[in-house]
Amino acid sequence: MKTISTKSPPTRSLAKYTMLSNVHLLIYGTIILVILIFMFFVVLTNILVFLLFLPITNMCSLSNNNPLECVFSYVWAPTLIQSINGSLLCNV
Secondary structure, three states: OOOOOOOOOOOHHHHHHHHHHHHHHHHHHHHHHHHHHHHHHHHHHHHHHHHHHOOOOOOOOOOOOOHHHHHHHHHOOOOHHHHHHHHHHHOO
16 A cells, blocks of 8 residues: 655745746846936936026017927927027027
C-alpha cells in the first residue's frame, strides 16, 4: 500500500516570480514618475514664458489678431527664441 505524500510543492519559483514583478513595478513606477516630473516642469516653463511675454505685447492687440493664435503662440513655445518670435508675430 502506497502512502500519499501530503507535502506541499516547493514555493521557490513563486517567490522568484513575485520578486521579479516587484522589480518590474519599481522600474515602471520610476519611469512614470520621471515622465510626470518632466511634464510638470514643461508646463511650469510654458506658464512662466506666457506670463513674461504677455505684458510686453500688450495682449497682442486683440482688435487686429485672432486672440487664440496669440495665446497658443505663447503657451506652446518651448524655447525663449520661439516665444520672442511668437510675440513678434502677434504684433504684426
